Amino acid sequence: DIPVFKKDVNGNASEAALLKFTETIFAGIGAFRQKHIKLTEIPFNSTEKYQVSVHEFNSSDGYFIVEMKGAPERILDRCSTIIIQGLSVELTPTLKLEFEEAYLEMGGMGERVLGFADLLLPMSKYPISYEFSADPPNFPLENLRFLGLISLIDPPRAAVPDAVAKCRSAGVRVIMVTGDHPITAKAIARSVGIITTPTAEDIAKQRGVTVLDIDSRQATAIVVHGGELREMKAEELDAVIYYHNEIVFARTSPQQKLIIVEACQRRGEIVAVTGDGVNDSPALKRADIGVAMGISGSDVSKQAADMILLDDNFASIVxxxxxxxxxxxxxxxxxxxxxxxxxxxxxxxxxxxxxxxxxxxxxxxxxxxxxxxxxxxxxxxxxxxxxxxxxxxxxxxxxxxxxxxxxxxxxxxxxxxxxxxxxxxxxxxxxxxxxxxxxxxxxxxxxxxxxxxxxxx
Structure with a gap:
């Protein structure tokens, strides 16, 4: 028998890591799936940033259970209780603060953090004959029970820091656009050399003042949250790109990737953009050079791209x-x-x-x-x-x-x-x-x- 962690798994890297982790807890994952059959599912999307599924549970308290995973802050916002030492307790502001500290600690190490929640559906409202639908969902997505966090280490390839350094010496500007939390994105960007100077937050921390007291132009590096990007006018985004040499966009959607590409092109830049999903197609088409992932990329993204990266390796672009x-x-x-x-x-x-x-x-x-x-x-x-x-x-x-x-x-x-x-x-x-x-x-x-x-x- 091949050890769990040496088995090959096709598909998303995060899902593969979770599957191997659960294999260490439940010896027969196949039997567990057969016992708790999936009835319906809302797939993960870049807008909501969570995935939900309903499974058979067959306990004395209910026949079905809702399971949710995704961006921790989005999951926590939908929870009213939290499980602590096997007991469900009210999610108080103090517990939320502890969650934030744990989240920032793991994210600060460059780890990808996922939040998990569930809700046992009462049999009085959801009898055994109840038919579930995901579009629109006919089951609750609020007042869930927060289960905890799992952090995944997804280290950049060894060749990436050297590739980023080569880009810098060649006058090629590398802008990181990711769906990860800003803390995680910033840590990864620092580890590969995309960010090498302090951000406004770092300067404020060094001086013991708030970020509002720091002129953002004093820092050449910046991390922009997708929520902030959504509120920005075109002129404000142009100013961010003009005044900052090292930029990371975090918690962004594929649609926002198109906005970033257009902003760079307004400055007369020649833009190459990478993408692998269906929603990346507009950005791939709009860019001067669209680069699709050959291994993990969808067929739609490959058709929209000018170039296909066969090994999915950033260093190959360099x-x-x-x-x-x-x-x-x-x-x-x-x-x-x-x-x-x-x-x-x-x-x-x-x-x-x-x-x-x-x-x-x-x-x-x-x-x-x-x-x-x-x-x-x-x-x-x-x-x-x-x-x-x-x-x-x-x-x-x-x-x-x-x-x-x-x-x-x-x-x-x-x-x-x-x-x-x-x-x-x-x-x-x-x-x-x-x-x-x-x-x-x-x-x-x-x-x-x-x-x-x-x-x-």
């Missing part, structure tokens, strides 16, 4: 950025190399026509140069390795720094092209002089030079 820069760099090298030979090939024909001198570079010679010495080296430049500073440069301006721009043309024609032309003509005149034709004699002899009468029999 590798893609680096490869893209290498390709762009090498294409510019290849184009510049190809353009430099144009001037030394054209000028001999101009001299041939204008100054009536012999043609320094014939048609066959040009073909040999273009096919033999231009094509293969130009192709080989596409396989050049990255420059040492490839990920230390700022992102290029798509409207100014094009593949072929004024700077590249001037360098190819007026710098390298002129040098090649001068070198070629110096060689031409030197060889002609060695054979008795100094430059002064070359002018005006084109017809005689090409005449068949002047050739040896």
């Amino acid at each position: 590798v893609g950025i680096e490869e893209g820069r290498i390709i762009f760099d090498n294409l510019k090298k290849s184009i510049a190399y190809t353009l430099t030979s144009n001037l030394p090939e054209i000028v001999p024909f101009l001299f041939f026509v204008i100054f009536d001198i012999p043609l320094a570079l014939g048609t066959i010679a040009i073909l040999c140069i273009d096919i033999g010495t231009d094509m293969l080296p130009a192709i080989s430049l596409a396989y050049e390795k990255a420059e040492s500073d490839i990920m230390a440069r700022m992102p290029r301006d798509p409207f100014e720094d094009r593949l072929v721009n004024k700077k590249l043309i001037l360098m190819a024609y007026l710098q390298i092209g002129v040098i090649q032309t001068v070198a070629c003509f110096f060689t031409f005149f030197a060889i002609m002089a060695e054979h008795g034709f100094p430059p002064s004699r070359l002018k005006g002899i084109r017809e005689d030079w090409d005449s068949k009468k002047c050739r040896r029999p």
Whole structure:
């Protein structure tokens, strides 16, 4: 038999962790499910942030039980009692304060915290023949009994901190958008390097004042709650993005992800956004580059995206950025190399026509140069390795720094092209002089030079 914690589980990571945890308590989870059959369910959604199901219970106090799990603060708001040492007691302000302290302690360690509640339905109102419906729900969702908290450790991949650091050095701004609690989101953001400076809350704590006494612009890092984002005007959100370099949006919905993308684009930013759910599709479509998750992503999100991340790894996006820069760099090298030979090939024909001198570079010679010495080296430049500073440069301006721009043309024609032309003509005149034709004699002899009468029999 395979140990519980080594079994492979397909599906959501949080659900998989909960399943393995319950397997350690209930030896036969399948038998437990058969005993308490699920009758109806309200799936988790990003708006309500909880999931509810009704199960058979068959006790002396009732036939059915309502089970709820989700964001702890949302669950607690729907509870009127709490279970302590097996007894249900009233949920007092003191107990709520203890809940808040425990929640903040676990969230501050970067752990994902879930709250749980239940309610045994009285058999007088819900007889054994009662038919449940989830849309709309015909069972209570208030006055539940709070059961407790479970915290899950979902550590970022080992490569993420290095990937975030590379993004920072490359001038790529990483904004974290998550459904986690702000405390959890902030702890995770700090662990991977998305937040490296104090937030307004941190500054207020250091100075022993309230957050209201601190100008939010004094802090370059900020954590924005989805509720605050909902109340913000477009100008206020623009100010948040403008004045803060390190931003985390917590307890957000997929719809708010679209608002964040649009706010970044209003500042002229090129935006890449990741998503895996159906509700992420609008943001994926709106972004300049939509990146869907290849493993956990839905089919709808994959269709809406421009790119699919096969391994669901953020570090792979950074590798893609680096490869893209290498390709762009090498294409510019290849184009510049190809353009430099144009001037030394054209000028001999101009001299041939204008100054009536012999043609320094014939048609066959040009073909040999273009096919033999231009094509293969130009192709080989596409396989050049990255420059040492490839990920230390700022992102290029798509409207100014094009593949072929004024700077590249001037360098190819007026710098390298002129040098090649001068070198070629110096060689031409030197060889002609060695054979008795100094430059002064070359002018005006084109017809005689090409005449068949002047050739040896």
